[in-house]
Amino acid sequence: MKTHFKRTAISLICTGLLALSGGTLLQAQESQSGINEQYTWDLTDFYPSKEAWEAELARLRSEVDSIAAYKGKLGDNASTLLAALDAGSAYRKELLRVWTYASNIRNTNLGDPNGQDMVGRLQSLAQAAGAASSYMAPELVALGAERIEAFIAEEPSLRKHALFLRDTLRQGKHVLSPETEQVLSLMGTALSASQGARDMLANAEIEWPRITLSDGQEVHLTNAGYSLHRADPDREDRIAVFDAFWARYKDFESTFGVTLNGEVQGNVAMAKARKYDNTLQYFLSGDNIPEEVYRTLVKVTNDRIGVLHRYFELRARMLDIDDLGYHDIYPNLVETDLTFPIDETREHMLASVRLLGEEFSDKFARASADRWMHVYPQPGKRSGAYMSGSAYDVHPLILLNHQDTYGSASTYAHEWGHAMHQVLTNENQPFELANFSIFTTEIAAIAKEILLQEHMLEQAQSDDERLFYLGYALEQMRGTYFRQVMFSEFELAIHEEVEKGRALTGARMTEIYGEILKRYHGHDEGVMQITEREMIEWAYIPHFYYNFYVYQYATSIAGAAYFVDQMKLGGDDAVDVYLDFLKAGGSDYPVEILKGAGLDMASPDPYNAVIDRMEVVMDEIEAILDKRK
Incomplete structure (x- = not known):
């Protein structure tokens, strides 16, 4: 924000x-x-x-x-x-x-x-x-x-x-x-000009490359095209996708550097004008989030970075790769011919939210049958997915770029998690208290992803299918927890660079991002080789213009896992606690709303809990693999 x-x-x-x-x-x-x-x-x-x-x-x-x-x-x-x-x-x-x-x-x-x-x-x-x-x-x-x-x-x-x-x-x-x-x-x-310039450049003006894959298919590597083909099962195709896509971003390194530097310079200036100690404090102050939450999150993650390295080693084992690279992060750990068309995705989510009771399920069924969504990619459309719930007297809207993959199905669950949070908030709070925080609504969204994931595991028909969903769960924890903390470190680093009076160019951002990227991916330990090619990735991330936003994905997966575990163990009472959390909207500061539900986000406990969950999933995967020896 x-x-x-x-x-x-x-x-x-x-x-x-x-x-x-x-x-x-x-x-x-x-x-x-x-x-x-x-x-x-x-x-x-x-x-x-x-x-x-x-x-x-x-x-x-x-x-x-x-x-x-x-x-x-x-x-x-x-x-x-x-x-x-x-x-x-x-x-x-x-x-x-x-x-x-x-x-x-x-x-x-x-x-x-x-x-x-x-x-x-x-x-x-x-x-x-x-x-x-x-x-x-x-x-x-x-x-x-x-x-x-x-x-x-x-x-x-x-x-x-x-x-x-x-x-x-x-x-x-x-x-x-x-x-x-x-x-x-x-x-x-x-x-706002820097963000607008970046979005126009990345989504409308750059001539994105086209490449021919090993099967003869020509693909257009727009941002959406990259998101699809970076997970191609053919490794040489993935390498070709990464080479072409990141080379185009590298061509515009200086321009993206100017736009992000403009964003950071404006943020630092506003923090100083308003007499905050630093820019981080400025951006956390709106929700009254203690700096301790952010810094504890980063510290716990770095203290346990070995768990992430274990995941990459497991990924290398499952893909049978000796020289794991950044281009090997996205393919499914288990190949599957499962598809998730939008209508089937809706049915899976309907089944997954029955835990929340008949009233919630009926609300979702009615809303998701109405035309609240823009589902498929089209030329010029904004990339990614999100929920728009600002029109209090109408209803939320959901933008997707659905690809019939399980990742798209999970995104569907995520955005409907936001939308249903908005629906319950608007039904129970006046307009003045309906502006909930990203800090809380990301918990609502990720909880729906986890519920969908557990539903899919329950109906899995084979070890291979189970491995597919377990692998996705691991990737979710990597992408939603570890990756977002990595982004948070970078975001803090570039703001501190300006606060110290240093120049912030595109090349310098690539250097800073590269150092963090190598640490998280175990480059020096020989876990994964990080090359200069992907160190430009910072330019691809629009969230760096949302200003200390991404850390909330990491805090949220911890909170979401907590709520799902409680509902599965605690029955109707725990479900009522969760629904009350959704209905609270913006009626208090987010940290206080969560404390009322039993979560202290300034302590190490929720972050250790989600990392522990990752270890449990890896234990189960390794047990299946060992059984096959």
Whole structure:
């Protein structure tokens, strides 16, 4: 996220919306794509037409100055404070709805100027709204805790705003003068330019290579094409894919370096302007996450890096490879002819979530049968997958690039985990408390992946099929835990590089990333050879523009494993605890919500637990392999 004061409602709407641009989705011209419309989303629930969207945008533009109507009046009395906050919430809610529509139209065809224009106009309006509301945080801080608490006690309707009010006071020393806050709010669009340039370069403008595989098939190595063919069972094909794909990124090393350096420079400047000790503290402050969580995560992972090296040695054994390379990470450990078409994937997930009870299962069944998803790749579409849940009064949207693989099925479960978290939150929390943290919603998403994984293991028909799912479980723990901690180390390192006043070029980022890559993959221990070719991988990762975001994947797989284990052992009571966690939404700080469910994320225990789980899976795989000797 680009903003920290995540609960400052309209006062930071500009930066909040810009952050959402990396995680939203929508419609392009499906009629031109040749895809069955059942597998595209229907946006008429948001606006019946583009003209209706234009009319709502015009209305919001005409009312933007009204956001400042309560300037200087927040301390008049409790009813005035309530009116100001309610007005801000109402405006923000509708602005998020028009933003969701526009940004998702853009994201299904990044090269379409219509979508670019819609988003550009929204960014301009959001910036104006942010400037108009920038008075709020300084004025609230000036009122002080005693007066605000008195207002909350006097006016019951202020309770839905209480977390925001108290959070603003908590961060009071980092709130600047009204004039400075206004200046910073006007910088929102400028600070998003680096991410926008990177996304346009990587997804729309680079001429991606085409290569011919050993079977004669010509493949186009776009980002989506690479994701598919990096797992090719033929090793020489994988090597060819890696050589061609990473060489193209290397061609643009300096340009990607400029864009990421711009992101980091802006982050460091904002942290200094707001008087934080460092950039990490700045980005953790919005959710009130102690630095100890981040640093404990990294320390435990490095202390037990040998478990990851054991996994790579097991992978080499299963693939019968003596010289394991980075191009050997992605192929399935066991070959399978299983496929996972989207409709069958849905049926598997329906079976996997029955543990959560009839009410939850029915909600998922109804939602997943509706047109909330854009399922398949198409030219210009944003790569990857994500859930967009910002339109509180409508429903979530899910963007996929489904390939009929088990990885795609797992991604389906992940994004529906986010969507169902949003559904339960919106049913149980007001708009003001529906903005849950990535820190908690990634737990909700990964828990669904684990439930799907365990369902598939339960119905496996052979040792080979069981090995396939166990191997995927290992790769999930490598990719979602160890890989994300590796990314987190890199992200911290490049920010600290700038904090120390050092130059941050593309070449320097490649050097830093390469050093970390070698340590995690046991290069010096002879576990895996890391070459200069893949050290450019940092340029491929869009999450580095989401600013201290990826560590939450690692914390989340630990939390997800905890909840799944509890539900399997604890029955209905444990299921109720988990569902209450989903329903809590953003009603408290994420660390506190998890403590209420029995998880202390600042301790080593959850991270050791997920690493222990990885060892148990490897023990089971090795037992099957040893039985075959």
